[in-house]
Amino acid sequence: MALIHKFSQCGDYFLLDVNTGALHIVDELVYDLLDDEGMKPLQELLELYSDKYGEEVIKEAYGEINELVEEGSLYSKELYEEIAKTFEKSPNFVKALCLNITHDCNLRCKYCFADEGKYHGARKVMSAEVGKKAIDFVIKNSGPRTNIEVDLFGGEPLMAMKEIKEIVDYARSKEKESNKNIRFTMTTNATLLNEEIMDYLNEEMVNIILSIDGRKEVNDNVRIKHDGSGSFEAILPKIKEMVKRRDKSKTHYVRGTFTHENLDFYNDIMYLVNEGFKEISVEPVVLPDEHKLALREEDLEEIFNNYDKLYLEMLNRKKDDIFNFYHFNIDLQGGPCAYKRISGCGAGHEYVSVTPEGDIYPCHQFVGNKEFYMGSIFDEDESMDTNIAEEFKKAHLYSKPICRHCWARFYCSGGCQANNFNFNGDMKIPYEIGCEMQKKRIECAIALKAKAMEEN
DSSP, X not given: OOSEEEEEETTEXXXXXXXXXXXXXXXXXXXXXXXXXXXXXXXXXXXXXXXHHOHHHHHHHHHHHHHHHHTTSSSOOOOSHHHHHHHHTSOOOOOEEEEEOEEOOSBOOTTOTTTTTTTTSOOEEOOHHHHHHHHHHHHHHTTTOOEEEEEEESSXXXXXHHHHHHHHHHHHHHHHHHTOEEEEEXXXXXXXXXXXXXXXXXXXXXXXXXXOOSSHHHHHHHSBBTTSOBSHHHHHHHHHHHHHHOOTTSEEEEEEEEOTTOOOTHHHHHHHHHTTOOEEEEEEOOOOTTSTTOOOGGGHHHHHHHHHHHXXXXXXXXXXXXXXXXXXXXXXXXXXXXXXXXXXXXXXXXXXXEOTTOEEESSGGGTTOGGGOOEETTSTTOOOOHHHHHHHHTOSGGGOTTGGGOTTHHHHTTOOHHHHHHHHSOTTSOOHHHHHHHHHHHHHHHHHHHHXXXXX
16 A cells, blocks of 8 residues: 655655655655655665765665654555544435536537437426426435535536526525525536626526637537537637626636547647636546547557646746646645545435436436436435445445555545446446546646745
8 A cells, every 4th residue: 555655747856645645845865765655674775775875865864754754744554444434334415416407408519428418318408396306305315414516517508597597596595494505506518608697607606617628629629519510619709708707706617628639738728828717627538448539548648748738837837827727726735624535526425416307316427327326306205225325435445446555545535436437337446547647637736736835
């Protein structure tokens, strides 16, 4: 089991204590002396490195390293496994709901995991009745939790604007009497934005995700309309206007996807930056291996090169010219609580998805897979299949043999359950290419934050 992780990033050397998250920027000598699972005896290190560094320098560094070990900031012991056992026995309370407002979309994106928005079924819009019933369901199943997150998702949710307004109004009417705070978010392709809708979203959505894939030629290769034409010209001005109107107390980000056909996604990120966007996420596509847009193992070197270029770009920017890249955001001093480090997103027990028919699934990526059908919001007891909920709860990082030995385990929490299942048929076996990209992003994020702290 990895107890520390050492890595170099663009000429700097870093040491991470896996269990505590303690981070050290070190020189090449200290970097060489340490191994992930423990320190070699001093005599062995002298034999290995005396010619390179000299005996006295090695002995001095060895003593300083031992001081860090004794104070618990290097090679610290496992902290969370007992918490995982307690976590498995805790009650299930739903705190987040994905409302699949539409199983329909006005775009035909080539990489859409949801079968161009219809989730391998009939195109359909959620009625206000179903939406209201879903609000009742999450309030009832949230237990003592005060804050509830509801993500309006699709397909393209703005195709059901009338229904959305009714559902949101209903939720607002229920907040006080149920002592809940219901926070709405939305993911949209931005094609249907107008002034009225923008004002409404700015008022009611605590977070808005606006989809665009960067450069025109990249976006229009994959994010296409019914007639095969690109969406770029229709959406860029609307996204800019939405961001311009956005209340500073609320969040948003512009989200893109990169595929095998634009491995130079650094250029797409910088295009968005140069267009004035400050909150950006450009994420790797997840597709079956046989799909022509799918990422391959041989793509990883180029992907890592692009993350390195982005790291250097962000490192060298002046404070008045910075932008945020979603996957490089990390908290070195606090970060997620132990519970979240173990459980991840909480799909299937804290977070569920509801279809336009009122069917319940562990998350939007499992919708339509009857193996993961958890019930209906119209069931008499308005509860979920507890067996599936327990299966997901037990699929935490300590139940994943590969993950429990990985240095990044407390940052990714075992990866996406849907990706693990879809690629390996088992939620406890991680999606390998996704893991490699995640680890690279975590290294860049840690190094970026550490350098900023060092500068300050």
